[in-house]
Amino acid sequence: MTVLTVTMILGIAILVGAFLWRLNAAGPDLPAGIALPDGARPLAFTQGADWFAIVVEQDGAERILILDRLTGRLRQSVTIDASP
Numbered sequence: 058m059t060v061l062t063v064t065m066i067l068g069i070a071i072l073v074g075a076f077l078w079r080l081n082a083a084g085p086d087l088p089a090g091i092a093l094p095d096g097a098r099p100l101a102f103t104q105g106a107d108w109f110a111i112v113v114e115q116d117g118a119e120r121i122l123i124l125d126r127l128t129g130r131l132r133q134s135v136t137i138d139a140s141p
Contacts, residue, residue, distance in 0.1 A: 088129045093122070108132060 093099065093113060100119065101112040110123045119137040124130065 088126075091124070091129060097122075112137075 091111065093111070094115060097113040097115040097120075099111050099113055103110050104126070107126050108123055109126055110121055112119060112121050119139065121135040121137065122131060123133040123135070125132055
């Protein structure tokens with residue numbers, strides 16, 4: 058019974074340590090500023106290895122802007138069709 062208790066305590070301590078280690082790790086590098094088109098309102102953000110994407114609403118339509126992570130230049134723009 059004592060061995061099981063010690064094993065459980067060590068396991069929980071290792072899990073807590075792993076969570077704290079991951080939460081304190083540095084996040085990904087992003088550009089200092091992101092220039093969006095005039096009138097665009099950001100709605101969502103996601104990223105990949107060498108790109109990041111921002112979903113924006115502009116003039117009543119939603120678009121996905123895919124930008125280069127290093128330069129911040131627009132790679133691709135995709136319009137989201139809201140019709141069913």
